[in-house]
Amino acid sequence: xxxxxxxxxxxxxxxxxxxxxxxxxxxxxxxxxxxxxxxxxxxxxxxxxxxxxxxxxxxxxxxxxxxxxxxxxxxxxxxxxxxxxxxxxxxxxxxxxxxxxxxxxxxxxxxxxxxxxxxxxxxxxxxxxx
Amino acid sequence: xxxxxxxxxxxxxxxxxxxxxxxxxxxxxxxxxxxxxxxxxxxxxxxxxxxxxxxxxxxxxxxxxxxxxxxxxxxxxxxxxxxxxxxxxxxxxxxxxxxxxxxxxxxxxxxxxxxxxxxxxxxxxxxxxx
Numbered sequence: 001x002x003x004x005x006x007x008x009x010x011x012x013x014x015x016x017x018x019x020x021x022x023x024x025x026x027x028x029x030x031x032x033x034x035x036x037x038x039x040x041x042x043x044x045x046x047x048x049x050x051x052x053x054x055x056x057x058x059x060x061x062x063x064x065x066x067x068x069x070x071x072x073x074x075x076x077x078x079x080x081x082x083x084x085x086x087x088x089x090x091x092x093x094x095x096x097x098x099x100x101x102x103x104x105x106x107x108x109x110x111x112x113x114x115x116x117x118x119x120x121x122x123x124x125x126x127x128x129x130x
Numbered sequence: 131x132x133x134x135x136x137x138x139x140x141x142x143x144x145x146x147x148x149x150x151x152x153x154x155x156x157x158x159x160x161x162x163x164x165x166x167x168x169x170x171x172x173x174x175x176x177x178x179x180x181x182x183x184x185x186x187x188x189x190x191x192x193x194x195x196x197x198x199x200x201x202x203x204x205x206x207x208x209x210x211x212x213x214x215x216x217x218x219x220x221x222x223x224x225x226x227x228x229x230x231x232x233x234x235x236x237x238x239x240x241x242x243x244x245x246x247x248x249x250x251x252x253x254x255x256x257x258x259x260x
Contacts, residue, residue, distance in 0.1 A: 010173060013199025017171040017225040018148045020199070041147040043140060045221060047177075069143025069150075091175060093223055095147040 003029030003082075009091075019096050024089045025051065031080040031092075033109065035102045040095040042070040044080065049088025051080045056105075062090075077105045133159030133212075139221075149226050154219045155181065161210040161222075163239065165232045170225040172200040174210065179218025181210045186235075192220075207235045 003026035010020035025031060034054055044053075045067040053060045053068055055078045062068065062080070070078055072095070082088050102111040114120050122128055133156035140150035155161060164184060174183075175197040183190045183198055185208045192198065192210070200208050202225070212218050232241040244250050252258055 009175075009197055010171075010199055013173070014201040014204075015171040015173060015199050017202070018173075018223065020173050020175075020197075020223065041140075041145040043143070043145060043148075043150050043223075045139075045150075067139055067150075069140055069145050071144040072147070074144075091221065093148065093150065093173075 001030065001032065003027070004031065010093075015096075017096060019092075019094050021092045022047075022089065023092055024087050025049075025080065025082040026087050027082055027085050029082050033104050034077045034079040034106050035104050035111070036070070036075050036077040037072050037094075037100055037102050039072050039100045041072045042078075042095075043093045044068050045091045047089045047091060049082070049086050050084045051088045051090065052083050053078065053080055072100075075103070077103065131160065131162065133157070134161065140223075145226075147226060149222075149224050151222045152177075152219065153222055154217050155179075155210065155212040156217050157212055157215050159212050163234045163237050164207045164209040165234045165241070166200070166205050166207040167202050167224075167230055167232050169202045169230045171202045172208075172225075173223045174198050175221045177219045177221060179212070179216050180214045181218045181220065182213050183208065183210055202230075205233070207233065 005024045007022040009022055046062045046064050051062045053062050056076050100113050108123050109121055110124055111119050111121050135154045137152040139152055176192045176194050181192045183192050186206045230243050238253050239251055240254055241249050241251050
């Protein structure tokens with residue numbers, strides 16, 4: 001993910017229940033592949049700049065003070081895209097742990113947490129993403 | 131809690147794992163009694179104004195872009211106080227649910243979640259806080 005910088009704030013304080021990142025996207029960068037989680041809630045709050053939120057419902061421009069939440073399991077795949085000429089920063093909060101998986105409607109990729117809590121990625125037919 | 135306004139943002143999106151509030155404290159207001167949680171992590175991020183964070187370690191001035199986290203069970207009681215002449219706003223994130231309780235080192239009060247997930251308050255000798 002070029003042009004994306006994540007500063008993990010929650011781990012600084014030893015938090016275990018949820019993660020908090022201060023993420024900055026340079027012009028042209030995206031937050032992630034567009035994805036939906038099965039068991040992890042997510043929340044984003046825009047601090048600076050302008051980002052386009054892409055969900056199943058379409059596109060919304062987020063400006064500072066605007067926020068969005070993504071309930072686990074509702075299948076609404078989302079990501080943020082910086083189409084502006086300036087960097088943009090946001091806080092992202094997500095549940096930690098649990099038996100989560102993620103689906104990517106726009107890409108041939110499936111993600112799942114393995115028994116060690118690590119994300120594993122395969123193609124949608126189950127073949128390795130080598 | 132006079133002078134405190136909380137806007138629950140997480141519930142707008144049906145989030146269940148953690149709560150997100152946008153809280154504004156008027157001059158002289160406090161975020162809560164100083165308290166520590168046993169099983170709920172907390173995180174605060176200052177958006178506007180200036181607040182004094184009071185913990186077991188003492189006092190720290192928080193300004194916009196500064197944050198603090200409070201790991202569940204570490205016993206570090208905390209709250210935020212607005213000693214400035216302007217309103218101050220922050221995001222507060224906290225784990226939802228679980229069998230939590232809170233301790234208040236400066237006050238004769240004990241809080242616990244009952245079986246219905248409601249906070250109940252008693253004096254430290256267990257007598258009702260009527």
